[in-house]
Amino acid sequence: AQSVAQPEDQVNVAEGNPLTVKCTYSVSGNPYLFWYVQYPNRGLQFLLKYITGDNLVKGSYGFEAEFNKSQTSFHLKKPSALVSDSALYFCAVRTQTGANNLFFGTGTRLTVIP
Amino acid sequence: EAGVAQSPRYKIIEKRQSVAFWCNPISGHATLYWYQQILGQGPKLLIQFQNNGVVDDSQLPKDRFSAERLKGVDSTLKIQPAKLEDSAVYLCASSLWQNTGELFFGEGSRLTVL
Numbered sequence: 001a002q003s004v005a006q007p008e009d010q011v012n013v014a015e016g017n018p019l020t021v022k023c024t025y026s027v028s029g030n031p032y033l034f035w036y037v038q039y040p041n042r043g044l045q046f047l048l049k050y051i052t053g054d055n056l057v058k059g060s061y062g063f064e065a066e067f068n069k070s071q072t073s074f075h076l077k078k079p080s081a082l083v084s085d086s087a088l089y090f091c092a093v094r095t096q097t098g099a100n101n102l103f104f105g106t107g108t109r110l111t112v113i114p
Numbered sequence: 115e116a117g118v119a120q121s122p123r124y125k126i127i128e129k130r131q132s133v134a135f136w137c138n139p140i141s142g143h144a145t146l147y148w149y150q151q152i153l154g155q156g157p158k159l160l161i162q163f164q165n166n167g168v169v170d171d172s173q174l175p176k177d178r179f180s181a182e183r184l185k186g187v188d189s190t191l192k193i194q195p196a197k198l199e200d201s202a203v204y205l206c207a208s209s210l211w212q213n214t215g216e217l218f219f220g221e222g223s224r225l226t227v228l
Contacts, residue, residue, distance in 0.1 A: 004156075034216060043118070043205060043219035044157070090156055101147065101170055102207075102217055104156035 002027040004093050004105035012111045013081045021076040021108045023091030032094040033074040034102065035065055037087045044090065050074060061085070081112045116140065118220035120206050126226045132194035135223045139187070139208030145169075147217060148181055148191050149205040157205055163189065196227045 003026045013019045025031055032051050036044040048059025055067045065076045074091060091105040119138040127133050139146050144165050149157035160179065162170040165186040174181070178197070183189040193200055203224045207217040 036219075041221070043221045044207075044217075046216040046218070049216055092156075101159050101162050103159070106154075106156045 002093055002103050004091050004103060006089075006091055006105040006108045008108050009106075010109050010111070012113060014113050015083055016080050019078050019081045019085070019110065019112070021089050021091075021110060023074045023076065023105060024072050025074060025091070025093045026072060027093055033065075033067060034092040034094065035059065035063070035074075035076050036090045036092060036104075038090065038107075039087050047076070047089075081110075083112045083114050086110055086112045118206055118208055118218055120204075120220035120223050122223060123221065124224050124226075126228065127196055129198055129227050130195040132192065133196060133225060134193075135191045135204050135206075135225075137189045137191070137206030137220060139189070139206070140210075140218055143208035143210050143218070144186070145209045146183055146189050147207040147209075148189070149207065151203045151205055151222070153202070160191070160204075193225075196225075198227050201225055201227045 005024045007022055034049045035047040037047055038044050047063050048057050048065055050057045050067045058064045063078050065074055067074050088107050088109050090107045092102045094102050121136050125133055146163045148160040150160050151157040160174045161181045163183040166183045179193055181191045203222040205219050205222045207219045209215045209217045
């Protein structure tokens with residue numbers, strides 16, 4: 001069975017500071033990993049994905065994520081946070097077997113303080 | 115490029131009533147998903163279609179939920195009869211490739227069951 005853990009329900013960071021939103025996963029086989037962001041009353045928006053290759057993946061709005069196979073982690077990072085980054089962030093995993101649908105974590109609410 | 119369209123955006127019904135949600139995916143996307151997102155939780159897959167065939171409906175409560183994707187384009191998700199615990203946002207998503215492609219989400223249909 002696959003699972004995704006986002007250990008922090010809430011992350012607060014000051015504007016201009018670096019931010020990290022944590023994600024660990026458990027799957028059979030090689031994972032495809034995704035980050036999505038959700039703004040209030042909106043659907044989920046794709047940020048970035050790791051399929052294969054370079055462990056550091058760059059995505060939309062200056063976000064990046066690092067895939068660490070030994071730690072089974074895929075933490076989301078940004079060097080300098082903006083107030084507009086405040087939103088709900090979801091990590092998700094997709095396996096290479098079976099129906100290949102997307103399995104989501106419970107989400108982390110990021111608040112960037114001006 | 116038009117995004118995933120969903121309607122209605124909001125629906126309030128009494129328990130034991132029925133409700134239907136409609137989704138129009140991005141043109142050319144063969145795979146369509148319905149997710150249920152309960153407040154404070156990550157989205158949970160209800161059903162996945164590939165063209166007009168069901169790939170995965172293992173999490174769909176089939177005694178009350180049904181979904182169809184006639185002609186492999188639009189899809190309808192129905193709940194009959196609704197229960198209080200069905201209050202959630204119902205997200206429709208579509209993707210171009212089943213395995214490595216990201217999912218594109220609609221803005222969701224928020225259901226409140228009283």
